[in-house]
Amino acid sequence: MTLRLMGVEFVPVYRARASVVAPSSASPPAGAPAEAVIEPKAVPGAAAATSWGAEGVAGSASSPGGRDRNAAQALLDRVREWYEQDSPHTNFKTDHTKIVFGVGDPCARLMFIGEAPGADEDRIGIPFVGRAGQMLDKWIAAMGLQRSEVYIGNVLKTRPPNNATPTIDEARLCAPYLYEQIAVVRPEVIVTLGLPATRLLLGTDQSMGQLRGRWSEFVYRARPGEPRIAGIDEFRVPVMPTYHPAFLLRSYTPENRGKVWADLQKAMERLGLRCNRSRQSA
Numbered sequence: 192m193t194l195r196l197m198g199v200e201f202v203p204v205y206r207a208r209a210s211v212v213a214p215s216s217a218s219p220p221a222g223a224p225a226e227a228v229i230e231p232k233a234v235p236g237a238a239a240a241t242s243w244g245a246e247g248v249a250g251s252a253s254s255p256g257g258r259d260r261n262a263a264q265a266l267l268d269r270v271r272e273w274y275e276q277d278s279p280h281t282n283f284k285t286d287h288t289k290i291v292f293g294v295g296d297p298c299a300r301l302m303f304i305g306e307a308p309g310a311d312e313d314r315i316g317i318p319f320v321g322r323a324g325q326m327l328d329k330w331i332a333a334m335g336l337q338r339s340e341v342y343i344g345n346v347l348k349t350r351p352p353n354n355a356t357p358t359i360d361e362a363r364l365c366a367p368y369l370y371e372q373i374a375v376v377r378p379e380v381i382v383t384l385g386l387p388a389t390r391l392l393l394g395t396d397q398s399m400g401q402l403r404g405r406w407s408e409f410v411y412r413a414r415p416g417e418p419r420i421a422g423i424d425e426f427r428v429p430v431m432p433t434y435h436p437a438f439l440l441r442s443y444t445p446e447n448r449g450k451v452w453a454d455l456q457k458a459m460e461r462l463g464l465r466c467n468r469s470r471q472s473a
């Protein structure tokens with residue numbers, strides 16, 4: 192597989208370590224995408240898990256942290272039902288045929304949040320399957336992960352007319368459902384892709400240039416009067432904002448590619464991924 196499209200000439204081989212490690216350099220060190228193993232999420236009383244990574248996790252019933260994947264998926268299904276019942280998208284203009292809810296490991300440690308489905312996503316019903324999705328797939332692979340190991344969602348779950356950027360009002364109408372998705376998945380890190388997702392989660396109107404590459408925090412609080420499907424009162428998730436893959440497709444410069452890679456490396460560091468300096472050719 193070539194990762195050169197995103198400016199990754201070489202990718203480090205990562206192995207789990209018990210503690211968070213110092214970041215590797217912003218430019219990818221030599222090595223090839225051979226193996227990724229991430230430290231399991233620690234849950235008191237949970238059976239010790241070995242790893243998640245190269246073998247994939249989507250098929251196994253319990254997550255590395257000992258959570259029940261089927262139960263988490265059932266909760267996500269309930270969030271979807273809640274969304275479909277309310278249909279918040281009927282309050283604004285859409286050009287959709289399908290609701291594009293989310294995809295991936297319901298107990299993922301890493302969650303990506305984009306803007307809204309495009310034409311390909313609307314046709315298939317799965318987020319990030321078009322050109323931007325192919326770019327995102329390359330990023331995930333460059334991180335040493337498989338798509339099935341992360342969870343991917345969007346601010347809006349319906350395609351906007353002419354692929355318009357979601358307005359803040361549209362985003363707010365759809366926010367409770369996204370927040371509940373996050374609360375069910377309970378990722379350890381969220382990477383927001385572009386401005387709408389970043390602004391919504393962080394409640395800021397700063398620019399992408401100001402926000403990307405810096406850790407912030409999403410604070411989930413169960414809201415009175417809304418279904419508490421995840422059954423959590425409050426929790427916090429570190430957020431690493433980065434550019435949207437579609438932006439990179441439009442502005443495909445070494446500088447932007449380097450910035451995205453630097454942001455993704457920060458997420459990897461937070462998850463305990465570590466470069467073992469093994470070098471192989473890409």
Ligand code: URA
Nearest residue numbers: 305306307308318319
């Ligand atoms: N862009 C997004 O933000 N989300 C998708 O699902 C596809 C393209």
